[in-house]
Amino acid sequence: MEEFTVIGKRISKVDAVDKATGRALYIQDFKLPGMLYGRILYSKYPHARIIKVDTEKAKALPGVVTILTGEDIPPIRLGVYKDNPPLKSGKVRSCRDEVAAVAALDPEIAKEAIDLIEVTYEALPAIFDPEEALKPEAPLVHEDHKTNVLKMPWNLHYGDVEAARLEAAFNVQERFTTTWVTHCCMGTSGAIADVDNSNNLTVYTNTQIPSLAQKDFQETLKALGVKDRRVRVIKPSIGGGFGSKLDTYAYEHLAILLAWHARRPVKILFEREEEFLATSPRQPTVTYISMGCDREGKLLYRDMSMVLDNGAYTSWGATTPSVMMMPITSLYRVPNVRYTAKCVYTNNTYCQAMRGYGNPQATFAIESAIDMLAEAADIDRVEFRRINSNRPGDVTPQGLRITSCGLPECIDAVSKNLDFGQPREKGIGTGLASLIHVGGGARIYKSDGCGTMIKMDDYGKVDVFTGASDMGQGADTVIAQIVAEELGVKVEDIHVFHQDTDICPWDVGAHASRTTFVAGNSALGAARKIRLRLLAMASKATGVSEDKLVLKDRAFFAEGSPILPLPKLLRSSHFTPKGQMMMADNFYDPENENMGRDFRGNMSATYSFGTHGVRVKVDEATGKVEILDYIAAHDVGRAINPMLLDGQVHGGVLMGVGYALTEQVILENGRNMNPDFRDYKLLTAMDAIHSKPIVIETVDEKGPFGAKGIGEPGCVPTAPAIANAIYDAVGVRIRDLPITPEKVLAAIKKKKGAVSCGIDVFTQKEQPCE
């Protein structure tokens, strides 16, 4: 086995000291001289015509500098579908629609001014149920779009599902639903925009996509009539990402527009309530699934269709089916697959990326149905998964090329550690579920690349300028480890810059669990270039041939002994005639493929796998579910930093548990009813689970030192594993997330023969029993 000095070590995060001492600066902490405070007025109605916006009283308030309404701004359209102006005019389509924005001397004045703006609306019939929105008589959310169905068709059919269905010995057919959950970043959203006298723009913002944000902001400048000016994006420490910062939002563009008009820096910082109601949650889904296997339990087909509640506008949430396709076509070996998904406009809040990007919703349906199919076939659920497990060398129907694959090992590890064979107790049950996720980037855009520049100084200190974005997950630390290993220095010799587009190279963003793999490979490539030059120089200086030299611990070693300190060599390169500077750059774009028209294509250079197993206890009187044991086994290629890796898993698992059991954004006729931590049930330390992460190292040949991505997988199979355990414990199958106590209880009662499952408080309709 290779010996590493830095890779595979539990190294502290490079920014942890600043964070532990309160020195790390977040957007909340930034103030620029002369800065104004911006605030947004949101719609009173989920769907209404704007008859009049009267800003006279607000303008008269001392301290108010600028007020903008939808009529005052140039045409700007945000999002992948370009359907979302930062301020609405004519019509509002959801309760979070931005109607006006104010910049004032302090936040309180801005708030008061917002209250003084008088808007006259004419309410319109609204639509909140995506399946209802499909009907011809449903009100149109965007009239000029002619239909509520987004023109983004997601259809694939590989093999012959109907023929396979006829062949199958066992079949299941089910409907699963999921609702909105939100990121709950502890640091709320915020941005500061500053336009200088030459119309160059600087934006301080919480973003996971500095380079793409730069382009979006450029578009807004262009709409203002400014061309060819610089846009600089500065990224403070980010108080949590989880996908929430994969797009640019109205508030960022409003900060720019207000700053442009006021000619002063403008900061917009969300309060917690605003964070809940005006940021974009995970996409709700209605999923129909059927699946069948032969007598031996071999999967023959999987047939899925989905309706996604897009909300009133379109962000990346609408493209989550592209990622759902991966588990749908490729989680376990399944030769015949069909999938169709419709994203539907409603007057609800619009959705976005969130950790897992559709995968948790799809995997909830698939893995719940797998358990049901195993039961129908009377095959042990662990064995059933073993039979169908992916293996190295597989090419899945969608054309995903499985290279390294530790799924069988993950299933075994969970089976061994959870001890499924334990004697049964009443109300206690076990469940498991697996996952596949992109682990080697994901070619969503034409490029999946990331740039790195490295510069070494006289003393062996290294500056790494990366395109990658850290939002707490430890991207900077992992990159520092990779560079330190390659250059034979210590992690503390490395300074990673990732905060500023004026300094850092291009990258498509921190999404798809791609940073360790893509930014890691990019950094590794740049470091390797320097390493080769250093070895050549050292060889020349010492007379020892390059292949006999080892670079480690800040020195060159020959036959086990240090013969030349690295700093000395570096200095000599500067202080020698015709000297050279130790700098290198590298752009790494993985060998993955865009999906074709038939959605085939090897979208990732490699894939991550995992299996979670859980033991739950169900209180049959209250329906409350308690988690007793949790095992999370992941094939990560190689653990660059086992401590940060465990952190990703623990955090992902608890987020998944919240998704499974407690979390939901409650919208009543499009209005958020629980915009605070009291009623949005984010789990607390007292609910923490001592999950046991198990790391399977398959050392992927394409990964940096063999690593694959692990940012998202932790929360992917959690909900189905828990749903399966609840079924095992009390014999009820919950098909609707979150699995709240009332749902479990209703299902238990129904199973025992109770008739009524009660009236749903919001719809005032009879609740369907499970």
Add this chain to the structure above:
Amino acid sequence: MRLPPFTYNRPQDLDEALELLNAYGKDCKILAGGTDLLVRMKQGLVAPMNLISLKALSELAEIRETATDLKIGAAAKLSDILAYQPVQGRWPGLFESIKAIGAPSIQHFSGTIGGNLCQDNRCQFYNQSRSFRRARQTCNKAGGSTCFAWKGGSDKCHSVCQSDTAPILIAMGAKVVIKSRQETRAIPLEELYSSIGEHPLTLGDNEMLTEILVPVRAPGDGSAFEKLAYRSAIDYAVVSAGAFVQTDGNQMLKASLVIGAVARGPLTIATIEKTLEDRPVGDEQAIDEAAKEAMNAAEAFMANNMTQPVEYRTQMVSVITKRALKLATKRALSNKEVSEAK
């Protein structure tokens, strides 16, 4: 989030506080721990011109035991009550109810028992920001004339009392001392609550809760508090129940039960006293009957004032009642003084 200005008063003794209260009357709020009041101020639900802080009044923070009562000053911190040694052993129901409030530690270092008892009622349509409320008609509690929590509307406010300590303290027969500049009165805690959603307390504008008197433990009695919540901390109850029973080891001599988080005030289930009286200890049927009575009583008050479905909350009244009664009975039986009394 900054607050609108007010005048802050920090009286040095109780007399001064009562004097101020008398002078300000309506236009004033008492500030104890602030964990309820500040949130409501930030949401614009209250905007008092004057605050009277109790922080300097050490006399209101005292906890001591007398021959007849556990006396707790209204401004005693929750953390101090938990730390007061006798509480856990002798008043386990009270101990549990305090533990269940907010987050142990943080809220407990600020929150006070008086504040927990005097907190305002809550409703998912009321405890929201100004902008949320502005999108609807003004509800009864906010001075308007409708109720969103009651199906078909109502001319009454159907908010819910979420005090965790009130149910168990009422069940144990606690009294409270209420003072104004003019008079001092001691009333059963139950009478502190008006069961009027708009104004859930019976306190006069110049009155203040100063002390809670919990009867000392008698031979063969036991208390228990049960709370069902979705999370283990920072969560209001879906349903809570305080139960107090007295047995002679064989039969129930006395029982009282108060349900929290279902009605406009703590809901005393008076009928169960008769139901359980003289029934054998451990009589499951008796407990079932009591639970059913509790559920029926609660059902009449259930409103859509929380995010959890009314149907579920109603069902849980029965479950939580049974658990509280059983635990209280178990404690009564293990109450060592029972054997001594025999």
Add this chain to the structure above:
Amino acid sequence: MSREIKFILNGNPICIAIEEHWTLLYLLREKLGLTGTKEGCGRGECGACTVLVDGLAINSCLYFAVETDGKNILTIEGLAAEDGSLHPLQKSFIENGGIQCGFCTPGMILSAKALLDENPRPTETDIKQALAGNLCRCTGYVQIIESIEAVVDKRIEDINVVVRETGDSD
């Protein structure tokens, strides 16, 4: 109304004119520039604004600045020793993965300090209870709890040395 208050802030006496309606959080962040104390919700629900008042962990967003008069306040900026050496809890959070995005960290560390000052040998349940008012979205709390346990268990030898030599590094 404006008034003058005196208190000890991170070991140093301070005298400052404040408005009565300011919260302690506002005073710390906006007037004293101590931005290590974070605002996560403003409603006492997340604990990001936790500071110690006379050793007790409180939500500074629900605490009036005026009430700090005469009190001893510790914020995250005052936790390390004067020579800059970190408090054992800070070291342990750094070394045990207790920090990811870091937004909850100052509050977490201060809640943990309040706990350990009161109870040097807490159980896992004690620790979870002490942190129950501090929400974290990144870590699932596991490595935060482990960070505190590491201090308790004296697993980290150099932390012990610091504790023995300097005692409480307030």
